[in-house]
Amino acid sequence: MILIIFNFAAMLEDKNTSKTQLSDLGEFGLIKHLTKHFNITHKSTVYGIGDDAAVLAFEGDQCVVTTDLLVEGVHFDLSYVPLKHLGYKAVMVNLSDVYAMNATATQITVSIAVSNRFPLEALEELYAGIKTAADIYKVDVIGGDTTSSTTGLLISVTAVGQAKADDIVYRNGAKESDLLVVTGDLGAAYLGLQVLEREKEVFKVNPNSQPDLDQYSYLIERQLKPEARKDIPELLKGLEVKPTSMIDISDGLSSEIMHLCEQSEVGVHLYENKIPLDPTVISTCEEFNLNSTTVALNGGEDYELLFTIKQEDYPKIKANPNLTVIGHITNKDQGAALITRANEKIALQAQGWNPIKNN
Amino acid sequence: MILIIFNFAAMLEDKNTSKTQLSDLGEFGLIKHLTKHFNITHKSTVYGIGDDAAVLAFEGDQCVVTTDLLVEGVHFDLSYVPLKHLGYKAVMVNLSDVYAMNATATQITVSIAVSNRFPLEALEELYAGIKTAADIYKVDVIGGDTTSSTTGLLISVTAVGQAKADDIVYRNGAKESDLLVVTGDLGAAYLGLQVLEREKEVFKVNPNSQPDLDQYSYLIERQLKPEARKDIPELLKGLEVKPTSMIDISDGLSSEIMHLCEQSEVGVHLYENKIPLDPTVISTCEEFNLNSTTVALNGGEDYELLFTIKQEDYPKIKANPNLTVIGHITNKDQGAALITRANEKIALQAQGWNPIKNN
Numbered sequence: 001m002i003l004i005i006f007n008f009a010a011m012l013e014d015k016n017t018s019k020t021q022l023s024d025l026g027e028f029g030l031i032k033h034l035t036k037h038f039n040i041t042h043k044s045t046v047y048g049i050g051d052d053a054a055v056l057a058f059e060g061d062q063c064v065v066t067t068d069l070l071v072e073g074v075h076f077d078l079s080y081v082p083l084k085h086l087g088y089k090a091v092m093v094n095l096s097d098v099y100a101m102n103a104t105a106t107q108i109t110v111s112i113a114v115s116n117r118f119p120l121e122a123l124e125e126l127y128a129g130i131k132t133a134a135d136i137y138k139v140d141v142i143g144g145d146t147t148s149s150t151t152g153l154l155i156s157v158t159a160v161g162q163a164k165a166d167d168i169v170y171r172n173g174a175k176e177s178d179l180l181v182v183t184g185d186l187g188a189a190y191l192g193l194q195v196l197e198r199e200k201e202v203f204k205v206n207p208n209s210q211p212d213l214d215q216y217s218y219l220i221e222r223q224l225k226p227e228a229r230k231d232i233p234e235l236l237k238g239l240e241v242k243p244t245s246m247i248d249i250s251d252g253l254s255s256e257i258m259h260l261c262e263q264s265e266v267g268v269h270l271y272e273n274k275i276p277l278d279p280t281v282i283s284t285c286e287e288f289n290l291n292s293t294t295v296a297l298n299g300g301e302d303y304e305l306l307f308t309i310k311q312e313d314y315p316k317i318k319a320n321p322n323l324t325v326i327g328h329i330t331n332k333d334q335g336a337a338l339i340t341r342a343n344e345k346i347a348l349q350a351q352g353w354n355p356i357k358n359n
Numbered sequence: 360m361i362l363i364i365f366n367f368a369a370m371l372e373d374k375n376t377s378k379t380q381l382s383d384l385g386e387f388g389l390i391k392h393l394t395k396h397f398n399i400t401h402k403s404t405v406y407g408i409g410d411d412a413a414v415l416a417f418e419g420d421q422c423v424v425t426t427d428l429l430v431e432g433v434h435f436d437l438s439y440v441p442l443k444h445l446g447y448k449a450v451m452v453n454l455s456d457v458y459a460m461n462a463t464a465t466q467i468t469v470s471i472a473v474s475n476r477f478p479l480e481a482l483e484e485l486y487a488g489i490k491t492a493a494d495i496y497k498v499d500v501i502g503g504d505t506t507s508s509t510t511g512l513l514i515s516v517t518a519v520g521q522a523k524a525d526d527i528v529y530r531n532g533a534k535e536s537d538l539l540v541v542t543g544d545l546g547a548a549y550l551g552l553q554v555l556e557r558e559k560e561v562f563k564v565n566p567n568s569q570p571d572l573d574q575y576s577y578l579i580e581r582q583l584k585p586e587a588r589k590d591i592p593e594l595l596k597g598l599e600v601k602p603t604s605m606i607d608i609s610d611g612l613s614s615e616i617m618h619l620c621e622q623s624e625v626g627v628h629l630y631e632n633k634i635p636l637d638p639t640v641i642s643t644c645e646e647f648n649l650n651s652t653t654v655a656l657n658g659g660e661d662y663e664l665l666f667t668i669k670q671e672d673y674p675k676i677k678a679n680p681n682l683t684v685i686g687h688i689t690n691k692d693q694g695a696a697l698i699t700r701a702n703e704k705i706a707l708q709a710q711g712w713n714p715i716k717n718n
Binding site for chain 1: 387405406409410411412413414415416417418419421422423424425426427428430431432433434456457459460462466468470471472501502503504506507508509510511513515517518519520524527529530531605606607614622
């Protein structure tokens with residue numbers, strides 16, 4: 001579980017303790033220092049860090065490439081996000097997109113821009129999280145760039161994955177009557193953020209209080225230390241199911257269903273009573289006076305996968321606790337619709353998290 | 360030539376003209392808008408922008424991956440860098456690393472973090488430069504991310520290239536008695552920056568003066584619109600020369616010679632009188648009271664390539680105006696040394712541009 005929160009920011013601001021200045025190392029020395037413990041494990045990594053570019057060999061396979069930026073003050077708040085978790089999450093955000101292609105994640109590059117308010121020890125924490133993620137998810141860190149920023153911290157990760165051409169699943173393959181399936185449960189990460197934001201306000205008033213967050217531990221862990229669904233491509237392969245379409249839903253279930261429908265040129269019926277919710281999500285929604293369906297549809301940051309399968313594949317997945325059928329694909333003319341518990345049909349709206357709009 | 364300078368900043372600050380707010384489009388709409396004119400030209404690009412990840416197929420070839428960050432206030436100053444040129448340069452910075460592997464650049468991803476002081480029209484300029492670079496250098500833009508920043512503009516580009524395994528050239532293959540060769544000429548980009556910085560100070564005092572920079576046009580163009588050496592891998596192939604080692608020298612000739620020597624476990628004799636300098640570099644160094652050798656060795660931002668070849672390949676390259684032999688590889692014990700015009704031997708020092716130290 002997440003043990004230390006509301007402390008790390010204080011460490012960053014602590015001017016009295018002796019910390020190593022980044023400028024003492026220089027760019028080349030800094031990269032070398034931060035990446036010295038990274039190992040290469042994949043056969044496809046011919047050459048990792050240390051030359052003008054990394055060299056990869058995928059033989060007859062195809063490779064997938066995806067990239068994401070995380071910006072302090074936009075995507076994360078260091079007053080309650082420990083840097084080690086941030087490093088871990090920055091990797092997860094990208095791996096999730098690789099798994100959404102039904103591919104195996106194999107390599108990442110990690111670039112950071114960082115202001116001089118961060119001592120070396122802070123970056124070591126960040127890279128410890130990146131290394132933990134790389135070790136657990138078995139991806140090679142093959143490069144990156146480290147530079148100053150005029151303010152704050154920014155992390156840019158590019159992830160590379162590998163798959164046989166026939167195994168890759170796109171967003172555009174859903175067909176009428178296919179079943180709509182989601183992994184895991186939804187809404188917890190958003191609620192974790194609400195809890196952390198609330199406690200931050202309490203902390204501002206009384207910095208000595210350490211909140212008892214035990215009852216929210218699942219929510220906070222989903223927010224601060226999400227796990228990408230590495231297991232899903234493997235599971236589907238084992239079950240001999242190839243989805244007809246697949247998409248990462250970290251931007252929100254609703255908006256991503258709409259992307260999938262748009263690109264597949266189909267409609268969908270999504271059943272409100274099928275949406276998987278953890279009991280903590282239900283109880284915390286009540287506490288915060290939030291509608292749990294709205295939170296599940298639009299909260300975002302659930303690093304889960306949404307996919308469609310042919311009806312004939314249903315017996316293969318039905319017993320699996322990781323997978324929930326939440327709807328089915330319809331004709332395009334029917335649009336993307338939510339079928340409520342009261343059996344009303346209402347149009348889905350994309351209210352996914354928008355990093356442009358929120359700032 | 361570069362026509363408009365010291366004007367663009369004013370446009371950014373102009374609160375009276377009606378500009379499109381980024382928040383009106385949202386993240387997805389913004390990416391779609393900015394990338395709608397990008398075309399896919401490479402067979403290796405199976406799928407570009409529009410899914411969770413791009414899909415690439417290099418068949419039996421290897422691929423190279425490199426990434427670089429450019430940060431406002433650290434790497435560029437928008438008071439004299441037009442956004443179109445900045446977009447172009449952000450691509451060049453990365454392609455140069457691909458060519459330094461003796462590979463063909465094939466794809467890029469472009470991510471930007473941008474504060475809301477930038478109207479949509481500014482990003483359109485930036486992307487126009489990116490598109491121009493992608494068109495001229497024949498690379499497919501296959502993805503990226505667009506998000507807010509709390510301040511300023513940051514561009515993160517990842518470039519992918521393709522090469523046969525046997526053609527890839529690393530930094531670590533230089534052998535004793537190999538010849539040291541550099542492309543183009545050196546020091547101009549650094550002097551271009553000095554000229555622009557000087558004119559910025561003049562402009563601050565008298566905003567109505569438009570400077571006559573004709574005599575510095577080569578220097579300014581090298582700074583604001585550098586070209587990566589796409590031609591060099593092609594040229595070397597045509598000449599049937601495979602370098603024993605190669606490196607991009609945009610961080611400074613001196614520091615990169617030292618990297619090459621360190622990784623190849625060799626020494627070098629670099630001859631001061633062989634370093635290629637444009638006549639404008641010599642005259643402007645006199646004007647600024649700078650030592651032209653120091654500028655060539657440590658100025659940086661020359662997107663040129665440094666490589667070593669076997670002596671027996673010398674006849675193949677000697678007539679080429681793009682290539683200059685500037686030294687030869689020695690035993691490691693001799694170290695990396697500059698042989699001056701006075702025939703003195705002094706140890707090379709890495710004083711390359713350091714984005715960590717300078718801020």
